[in-house]
Amino acid sequence: MKEMHVWQLSSAPQKHYSDKQITAAHTIGEALADADDRDTIHIWGDGDPNGPLRYKENIKLNNRGLRLIGHEFPIIDGGGSGRTITCLEDDDLLQTLWGLEVVNGATDEDGGTTGS
Numbered sequence: 001m002k003e004m005h006v007w008q009l010s011s012a013p014q015k016h017y018s019d020k021q022i023t024a025a026h027t028i029g030e031a032l033a034d035a036d037d038r039d040t041i042h043i044w045g046d047g048d049p050n051g052p053l054r055y056k057e058n059i060k061l062n063n064r065g066l067r068l069i070g071h072e073f074p075i076i077d078g079g080g081s082g083r084t085i086t087c088l089e090d091d092d093l094l095q096t097l098w099g100l101e102v103v104n105g106a107t108d109e110d111g112g113t114t115g116s
Contacts, residue, residue, distance in 0.1 A: 004031045007044040008053050020044055028057050028068070028076065038065040043100065045074030052101075060086045061095045070099030078105040 004017040010024035015034050017025040024044070025031040031041045045052035052073040058081065061068075078084030084105035087095050 001038045001040070002036065003040050003042065004035065005042045005044065006031050006055070008055070028055050028059055032059060032061075032066075035064065035066055038067075040067040040069060043068060043070050043074045043076075044072055045070060046072035058082050058084055058086075060088060062088050065094060067096040068098070068100060069096075070101075073099070073101065075101045075103060077103050080104050080106045083107055 002016065002018070005020040005024035006017065006026070006028050007020050007024040008026050010020065010026065011022055013025050013030065014023040017023055017031055017034065020042070025034075028041070028043060035041060043055065052075055054075045054077045056077045056079050058078050059076070076084055082105070084102050085097070
C-alpha cells in the first residue's frame with residue numbers, strides 16, 4: 001500500500017506522486033490511474049488565495065479499497081455533467097472518502113454521488 005498526493009500546484013508531477021510539494025499529481029484521475037488496491041490518496045485543497053482548490057473531475061472508484069483523504073478543504077466539482085463520484089460495487093473492498101466537499105453532480109437521481 002502506498003501513500004500518494006494530489007495538489008494542483010505541485011511543480012513536477014511524477015508517477016507514484018509521493019511528495020506533495022514536488023511530485024504530486026495535478027488531478028485525482030492521474031493518481032487513481034496509478035493507484036493499487038488499498039492505496040491512500042491525499043487530496044490537498046490549500047494554496048489558492050481565493051479559497052480551496054477545486055478539482056473539476058468526475059471519478060469512478062471501482063471498489064479497490066482506496067482511501068481518498070482531503071486536507072485543507074478540497075472540492076471535487078463534477079461540473080454538472082454526470083455523477084461527481086461513482087462507487088461501483090463489484091467486490092467487498094470498501095472505499096473511504098473523508099474531508100472532501102463534493103459538488104455539482106447532475107443525474108436524474110442521487111445528486112452527485114452514488115454506489116451501485
